[in-house]
Amino acid sequence: MTDIAVRVEGLGKQYFIGGQQARYETLRDTLVNALTGPIRRARKLLRGQATGAAELDETIWALRDISFEVKQGEVVGIIGRNGAGKSTLLKVLSRITEPTEGYVELYGRVGSLLEVGTGFHNELTGRENVYLNGSILGMSRSEIDRKFDEIVAFSEVETFIDTPVKHYSSGMQVRLAFAVAAHLEPEILVIDEVLSVGDIAFQRKCLGKMNDVASEGRTVLFVSHNMATVENLCERGIVLEKGQMVFSGTQIQAIAQYLAAINRRDEALRDRTDRVGSGEIIITDITFRDRSGQALEVVKSGQDVDVLFHYEIRDPDFQPEGVHVSLEVRNQMDVPVFLQSTRFAGRQLQAIPREGTFVCHIDRLPLPETGYRIGYSLRKQKRYIDRLPDALDFTVVKGDFFGSGRVPPATMGIALVDADWSVEPVRVAQV
């Protein structure tokens, strides 16, 4: 018996993604394509190089050259930005999708939890769903029989266990689903960020359960965006960046590495190649200015600020009218803070020049002092033209948001909310 639980060697996973569609200039070309297209598409589909009706010529490596070992009983956190390949890695480890190169060796039975409540059926009762979901997750019937009472007690839905789950509140459904998942006892447990469900008290209970699992000597591979959870639960950390493994070591070092990496701006926006979208227009730079037109390096809480998205139209035939711009802001812990877009603002951008800037005017920026990351997307008719979820990092410094000279400490929340206060006496209701 070896003390290795998981060995990953030279693992890579390639996906086919949308490339530029060829253009057809003449009627003859279009007709020929209409006739040969389906045949060509069919051949590509069968080779896995396409999806739906689109032809996908471009490929990306979602994972490349990943090699690591996990010992029996180790709890390993896998961290990285969105799109770094964490979920793909878990999918390969749990055999949902096949790697393109390299191999994985697993010593022990694997249970994976990429989602809670997979296979839940609304028309079935809680009891029936426990059995169904349990067996989907790989438990045997006798195992579920044995743990049934414990699962129900953990979920806190005893009274409704024989009611169809369509009558449950969403919280109850999640609790029941998680209760089943928490009682899974494989030798190797692979978990995607599923702890981010339920209310705080239930989350804490789940974390407690996870701690038990880890201390029982089970091997756990765990993906999370929550650095506090990773720090508490894991002993080791693996950092992924753009499909590559950039660090493997203690969880403390891994977190430090990850935080340093997300705060580092290594490339000019114009040269970024990790964009998503068809690319007729691209954003070349993002800058800030105040209302007097002064460029800003740092932004203050409560300041009126304009975010400028400098763009270039790359495809001369492209009709930019109807394009929607959105701005996403996340904090250092990768928690989404807000999303704003021309669509939400009810704005249709007209007369878009070949080169210029899209400007988002924000009044009294309601963010406390800390580091943030901006993402953006350009969409037209539900299709991405250009998108980067992590385009730029910026810092907000302390500012007089309330005009009172006082602001709460940054640890007390992720947003500043304006309000007024007063006091009222108890009123006797009039009949």
Next chain:
Amino acid sequence: MAEQQHYLRIEPTRGWVSLKLREVWEYRELLYFFIWRDIKVRYKQTVIGAGWAIIQPFLTMVVFSVVFGGLANLDSDGVPYPIFSYTALVPWTFFANGLAKSSNSLITSAGMLKKIFFPRLIIPIANVTSGIVDFVLAFVVILGMMLFYQIAPTANVIWLPYLLLLALATSLGVGLWLSALNVQFRDVRYVVPFLSQFWLYATPIAWSTTYVPQQLRPLLGINPMAGVIEGFRWALLGTETNPLPMISISTGVAVVLLVSGMFFFRRMEKTFADVV
């Protein structure tokens, strides 16, 4: 931890891969749960409930009896036309529903395909198999009609389980091909209703095989459902068609469909989670 340590190696596969039926066997409890779920939820929130299992073939029988038995006055092998067609429609409905459900099964289970591993073959197998409950319900009506028309079954009824298995294998074989193709080409969704309509008339359900010259009759068995239906009539109604040569041809074709379907399905399986 006394049990032997489980070892698994995950690596890329190319081209045709083994069926891993052993793995399907290891997951038989899950297969059982899928079938059980399917049966449990099938008629939830319907007024007539399991009655639908009978109404479908029964009403088709009424229409056939009026149009083909009455207006067209087709030959019915010496038995009353209603029971002639209903005996065929029961296994046919089992087949056609199994085909329709299994060919869409991977699409309807897309959420599971992306989130959890289990042998994918289980999904279409469960979808076809769960139809047996409907079959049994509709079959009871055949027995009622036999009483009504005073027809005694022959000793050949011992063949019925085999014939049902043959229908299941055909339904699953075609269902495997179509479900795997459906993941890639949603065109399949539009093909299935048409295919099943066409197949219905190509099978001796409304018409009797006596319209085909005796020497050529076994060749009808190239369509495995022809063998199944001819067998049902022969076993239950005692029609004197001697369908055994036809059934053997049907068996051969069904086995080819099933085995090739499984291999094709397994070959396409690795792309399911990425494409569906």
